[in-house]
Amino acid sequence: MGGETTDKIVRQSSIPRYSAGPVGQQIHSIYKGRLGQFTSGGQYQAQNLPGYMYEGRATGEDHVKLSVYSPPDLSRPLFEEATSHKFEKTQVGAWFGPSWSTHWLKVELRVPSDLQNKEHLELHWDAGNEGLIWTTDGEPIQGLTGGDRIEWVIPKTFRDGNFHTIYIEMACNAMFGNPTGGDIIQPPDMNRYFQLHTADIVAVNLEARALRIDFWIIGGTRPHGIRFKAFANTFDIDAAREFSDNDWQSHEALQIENAIMDEFIAGKGSKEAIVRCREIARKYCGNVDTADIYNNGKDFIVYAVGNCHIDTCWLWPWAETKRKVARSWSNQCDLIDRYPEHRFVASQAQQFKWLEQIYPKLFDRVKTKVKQGTFQPIGGSWVEHDTNMPSGESLVRQFLYGQRFFESHFGERSRTFWLPDTFGYSSQLPQLCRLAGMSRFFTQKLSWNNINNFPHTTFNWVSLDGSQVICHMAPSNTYTADAHFGDVKRSVTQHKSMDQDATSLLMFGKGDGGGGPTWEQIEKLRRCRGISDNKGLLPRAKMGVSVEDFFDQLEKKVVEGTKLVTWYGELYFELHRGTYTTQANNKWNNRKSEVMLHDVEYLATLATLKDRSYRYPKKDIDDMWENVLLCQFHDCLPGSCIEMCYDDSDELYKKVFETGDKCIEDALKTLGFSRNELSKGSLTAINTTAWQRNELVKLPKTIASQSSEYALVKGDPGLASVEIMTNSNANAKSAVSIKEIKKGVFQMTNNQYKIEVEGGSITSLIDLAEQREIVPKGVKANQLVVFDDKPLYWQAWDVEVYHLNSRQELPGGTTEISEQGPHRVSLVTETKISEESWIKTTISLAASVEDQPSYIEMYSEVEWHEKWTFLKVEFPVDIVNTEASYETQYGIIRRPTHYNTSWDMAKFEVCCHKWADLSENGYGVSILNDSKYGFATCGNMMRLSLLRSPKAPDAHADMGRHHIRYAILPHAGALDSRTVRTAYNFNHPLKILSSPSASIPSTTADLLSCITLGGSKALILDCIKRGEDDEDVSRGELAKRKGRSIIVRIYESLGGRARGTLKCTLGAKKVWKCNLLEDDLEEVRIEEGEVKVELRAFEVQTFRLQL
């Protein structure tokens, strides 16, 4: 400034003064595109990493000698049997089949001298199908899946120049069965053959393999050979660059990747160059060669836990599932040995039971790992069941049998109910979970909703009675995550509850067809963690933690004050709405076996009290329940399995009905009754429901005559009287009549209704006492309609909203009077559906009996051979309400009758149990059924879904003959116990018996009514059984309990506080309120054999009466 000439400081820059030459801005698209070359196939494969993965390979019969035994008739013999047969020489290139056949391969391995000193040897085995490796001692050690999991690590002991033998049990199906044309839901190709194309001893360059995964995760590119997920809606095709270009982390990753490639090229892919490449990778993702990566104590929010969803039956039968369990779980035991951070959860007590029975050595191996805490049983239920359709008692038994299995085999019950894949969740599950020792619930299925996006990830889910569980839905929206970078990232980007808590579960592993995590997935997660620690941005994931750890910290937060958002009522699944109807026969079997088991347990309990020499048939009861519970698996009962599975379930149900029948017969005999030798002089009946009944019952053929076809059965719970009704003792006041009032128009009347029927449809239904027409003018009730039923993809699963556009009425054929007695009248109408299909519907009206509600009953016989057609029956009713009511387990669920919002509209088809109801102030109409679950109420139109006809995955689903009963029950006043009890009665028909002794002793009569429930009519006594652990009942799986006890389960059915009296005339010493698992919770006071009960709205209570 002033021009002073003081000493100058000369700053020398270290930057060269002259440019060394031009440097260009990197063109990202090209440098990113280049990355694909490094790990993929194609024209430079040999020069890139794939060309350096293996250091040697031996094949051919000098090294891999093969022989085979192919069991006949698609049988699946076990090791001992199979290996006792003669094995025939075979070779690589041979074909094995047909679909579902089994081939036992004897594999003799001799490691050539040039491979004996290599670091790591594997057998690579790929026949495109599934396999299980066995030792010569008959121990199953690892599963194989063609294409996905083809490596087995060859033990060091094999490197002695001699032949060593293993066996491979080859199953001719892929992970997803044998779908025709590769579309997984198409019915199986029954004649598929698989070629054994690889059976090699391979020396693996472990550093090259590790570099491949480094490169994959840093670059976010998908290396060659990695398969897409099976399902279109979980596609993740674009894995390139999950970080955005706005993040510096993305730019650095690109530079690291290119540097790795440059180093590899410079070193010509040598071992040393590969080591140097990995050093470069470490700058980005740290040292990932050990599980220590997880042990730096840093906070993490993603709990990564392995699992493999094994559908208990689906695109394969149970027999194959048993092997899938062995294949999958042996893999996981092996991985747990190799990766100390690996934790694996497995659900479904049934699968553990199969493992114990068929693969005891493997079961022991699993058990050891359960003790160590690395293999973690979870779920608390017998199978991962459907929750829409099983009865309340079935849901209880899923937990009772599940938890008892886990407790008796592993010393612990599950605290988490685990249903990742089930199609919607009943509103009473939180209550039942809490009563079965579980306060946590995991799923993700609602991410498949096809209309509305479910708004929460972690929340409190609240039952009809107010009980709650913490529910978590994995934000990665899958239970079969590939453990890729994107899955970890989505654990935050798709997390909807971060205001309360940012933690989440990442459930990874191959699934649906089993399998579980692969070593590759575990390696990938190490790298993801390294990137989170070193570069940030990616949420920090941790392995070595459990699902219970995740929920423990959540529960702790809640206890400390975090308020999770709440969701009241059902978790309705906005997809798979066809599963309430598909495979009608299977659903019929489910309902009938539930009803039968109610009677078996009730009668057997009484029989044990009558006669000490009678043994409670606990094994039979367990077998029946376990089979019924198995058939409630979330593809079986919903109807989404292949045909083979329904052949299996038909057989199982047949066994259940045979066993149940015998149990009932034995118990009745002990009680002094018979069902088979009926004689007119000694007719009686047992009312197994808990309230007074008074009904006309059709006499069994052996004792019916023209003049007496019906009996009036009348009685309180227990013994009921049977009065044979003859034409002459018809009560004029309650008589029923029928006449043709003009051609083709019939009128039926009893003292409650006047009905007009034309062409099989009800054109008028008048409630005489109320002077009220129920069918609106110009429309018809009991109208059969068909809809075109072609969902977007999932045929057996889905019915789409647009099916409603194609409604077509089926015109009724001629109607005839088929019954015209004083006690009951009937009309039968045949309706043609097509050239092949027809329906014969009988509409009946019985004389009304005293104060009992009278209903109009329909019985349909259907011959069904349609394609993509949905059959329903309609009941337009003159009732106004924006909500309809449906029976659900232990309660009522209300759903909209309108389409105001997309949430309302999404429920265009819903699940109901024994009844649905539309009521307004003062009047209502209930529709009862004996085996149906699908229903819809739109405005004043009530529709019961009868039959569907999807062609995949079962090409013959629902084809053939069906028998369906349903009824219209109009009622003055609100929806109340009349509907609940009449529907219960409709499903539990009274049966006429004989008492061989001349008169029934009063002790028997007293015994039959020894347990009763009085008080509010909203209370339902739903189950009477013996205590699981009573010393005369127990099968010893858990500690026995002294003495004899009776379990009584009651619930409040209408949605309000209810009081009542549980009366026991047996002199119970003590009465305990207990949970579903029959743990005593609190002793309750008995006064003169009576216990006062009080229940909240829709509450379930269980009592144990200690005799």
Ligand SMILES: [Zn+2]
């Ligand atoms: Zn599933």
